[in-house]
Amino acid sequence: MPITGNAIKFDYIAEHIANPNDDCWRWPWRHTTDGRPRIDYARTSFTVYSTAYEIKYGLVPEGYELGHKCFNAWCWNPDHVRPITHAENMAEKVKVSNAH
Numbered sequence: 001m002p003i004t005g006n007a008i009k010f011d012y013i014a015e016h017i018a019n020p021n022d023d024c025w026r027w028p029w030r031h032t033t034d035g036r037p038r039i040d041y042a043r044t045s046f047t048v049y050s051t052a053y054e055i056k057y058g059l060v061p062e063g064y065e066l067g068h069k070c071f072n073a074w075c076w077n078p079d080h081v082r083p084i085t086h087a088e089n090m091a092e093k094v095k096v097s098n099a100h
């Protein structure tokens with residue numbers, strides 16, 4: 001079962017959610033090529049902030065995706081993301097890239 005190998009990762013997520021803070025959380029395991037933390041289960045790859053958000057707050061509403069308030073794509077603190085539309089997410093990314 002692939003779930004077994006993930007037990008330590010889900011424990012890690014649960015421990016952080018149970019003891020939240022305002023920091024940006026770094027994921028010590030695998031990331032996607034664009035730097036997003038990822039976890040594999042049920043034969044699919046999920047971003048860790050989506051998983052953490054859903055554990056803490058429930059499913060992201062249909063038609064929405066999670067945007068980072070902290071603008072750190074690697075951060076998986078569920079309090080640093082919130083559901084926004086794809087258009088809003090793209091607009092924020094433009095703003096951030098223009099700022100640098």
Ligand SMILES: [Zn+2]
Nearest residue numbers: 024070075080
């Ligand atoms: Zn963050």
